[in-house]
Amino acid sequence: MPPRTTTTARQRRLGYELRKLRQRAGLSATEAGKQLGLDQSRISNIEAARFGISADRVRTFAYNYGCADSGYVDALAAMTTSRRKDWWDEYASTLPSGLLDLAETEHHASAIETAQTTHLPGLLQTVDYARSVFRQSIPNLPPPQVEFRVSHRIKRQDLLYRNVPVAYRAVIHEAALRMQFGGADVTREQLAHILDMSEREHITILVIPFTAGAFPGAGQSVLYAHGPVPQLDTVQLDSEHGSLFLEAEGQLEKYRTFMREFESVAVDDHASRSIIRRVIESL
Template structure:
């Protein structure tokens, strides 16, 4: 099997989880290689996602490591078997890898929650609104690159429209709703789109008003994607330097608490829709 040049976050995650299982079993890579017949080099290359691993081999490794959590092992096997080429691969030469990893994360999530303070959720943006936000990047992207970014963002939204849409909860601070990017007309159309999306199956939009007071976190966008089992949850953070992915156990625990606290501050669904309607009516 040829070595990978640029493993995805999902592939690196699978390798990292297999490494953790090996280490919990108290085995070195050399010992694991001898026990499984793979050899130290192959075990190490699997763990750093330099080479792929089949679902059956994942199960074999888990048995060798004494993992008794059947649901977790099967979730890892699904990750190994899910290596089919996704639509995002069409953008590999055009966009940064973090954007492709984000699309893959969303595609494989069993549920998604996002916390937004100063921006509106990408999965709920119109093409015009997305285009305007990308034009604010520094340095300013070329027109063709802007269109690649916009089309990628719109294609990501397929997870909300497919036959079995992913359950999606967007918790949006009032500050983001009142940012009049592009003026009254564009903002109105964008907020009306969010209202329409909030009526769709499995989509929940919640608003945190200014009156709720201080909120947890530093104000950056947080997206929490649930995996097949809680151990395989993933957090994605927006930064000035691109997407950052977190999945260490302690970090997942921290962001679970963060999302619970952020959501607890929000208005209910009906009150949130009324709140957004009020903003639209005043534009």
């Protein structure tokens, strides 16, 4: 089988986890290959996601690397299932790979948390609000590229509406509520939509009011996607240069702490809805 020419976030994550297990076992790629009956280049290519791997072989790798965490191994084995075409693949020739990786990461998440300080969460944005955000890109995006991004953002939201929706928790600073992207009418419609979504059982919206004062991670937007086991959680950060995905254990622990502290300065859901209503009335 020829090597892959393109790889997905999920494929790369599996390779990363296998490399991490090997390194924890204190084995070089050459030593691991001898134990597993493979040459060093095959091990390296599997870890780089250039070659696929079966669920049975993942379990064999984990056994040889001394991993006794059955839940973690089962989750890794589940990541090997043959990948069918998904909805985000239709954007492969039109959007940056980071946006496709984000959609795939969210699709497989068991729960999602986000912390927002200046923008409202993408999974809660209306069409008009999203369009106004993308029109502010530097350099300016041509109209078709704006519409591709808007369409992709709205399709990502399907995970909040499917038969078994993902649990979603958003902590939003009041500053983001008052940023009038697209003008007062667009903002009013957007905030009304967030109020409606906050009534859904699987969605929690918490607001950090201006009166909270200083708070951790000021100015940073964070998406924390929970995996089937904590080791497979993923953090996604937005930047002007695209999405940054973090998956190292130290990074995950840092952002678990960040999310707890960020939420600790928010008011409860009832008070949060009251703040959102007051902002709507002020528009």
